[in-house]
Amino acid sequence: MSSNQNPTSIAAPSAGTNAAAQGGASARPAPSTLEMAAQGPARLDSFTPIHKGMRRALFETALLLARTDFESPAETAAAEEATTTCLGYLREHAEHEDRHVIPRLAELDAALAAALEVDHPRLERAAIAIDTLWPRIGAAASGPARAALGRELVRRFQAFVAQQLQHMDREEREVMAVLWAGMTDAEIGAISGRIIADIPPARMAELMALILPALSRPEREAMTRRAA
Numbered sequence: 001m002s003s004n005q006n007p008t009s010i011a012a013p014s015a016g017t018n019a020a021a022q023g024g025a026s027a028r029p030a031p032s033t034l035e036m037a038a039q040g041p042a043r044l045d046s047f048t049p050i051h052k053g054m055r056r057a058l059f060e061t062a063l064l065l066a067r068t069d070f071e072s073p074a075e076t077a078a079a080e081e082a083t084t085t086c087l088g089y090l091r092e093h094a095e096h097e098d099r100h101v102i103p104r105l106a107e108l109d110a111a112l113a114a115a116l117e118v119d120h121p122r123l124e125r126a127a128i129a130i131d132t133l134w135p136r137i138g139a140a141a142s143g144p145a146r147a148a149l150g151r152e153l154v155r156r157f158q159a160f161v162a163q164q165l166q167h168m169d170r171e172e173r174e175v176m177a178v179l180w181a182g183m184t185d186a187e188i189g190a191i192s193g194r195i196i197a198d199i200p201p202a203r204m205a206e207l208m209a210l211i212l213p214a215l216s217r218p219e220r221e222a223m224t225r226r227a228a
């Protein structure tokens with residue numbers, strides 16, 4: 001980048017575009033990553049590393065679904081198992097946010113908290129719309145009928161991935177900006193600690209196996225240190 005380029009030229013989507021795409025309302029401009037970095041020393045980011053693991057699950061599941069021959073019961077069963085596992089991770093993640101993050105966010109920014117409270121049920125409805133297709137595929141009368149339902153399932157999952165990506169981006173930009181403005185890193189870390197305390201050790205091991213390979217080396221080392 002030349003020195004006379006505007007460092008904020010890698011802009012975040014406008015708040016209107018971002019919020020409208022997610023069915024929410026927000027008057028604030030979503031901060032760009034460069035604007036957030038310019039605010040000072042790196043702060044504790046309680047969303048992005050976890051979301052990297054969630055995105056890994058979403059992308060790998062999307063690739064598996066795209067490769068699946070839905071006329072094959074064995075391939076369909078494997079795809080259903082992977083999709084159920086992926087949606088399980090996302091559902092747990094949303095529950096943790098609802099229980100531990102949204103109430104604190106509501107004290108700092110009621111409008112943003114209200115918008116995100118709407119987002120999670122909307123995403124859950126999209127997940128249910130995917131879930132409901134598995135028994136229909138199993139009950140379909142012919143191979144071509146199974147394949148047609150499979151194509152619909154793949155499209156619903158792809159749309160779900162797009163919705164999740166926008167939702168997580170909003171949390172990483174807007175929610176973290178609010179938390180950083182209103183809380184210390186120790187307070188943010190305490191919220192993460194309460195979430196971790198809610199997760200049984202065996203499930204935590206599964207989450208770490210998902211998340212750690214999705215991180216950069218510095219992020220992986222920091223998360224491993226915090227978990228020790």
Ligand SMILES: [Fe+2]
Pocket residue numbers: 093094097120167171
């Ligand atoms: Fe969320």
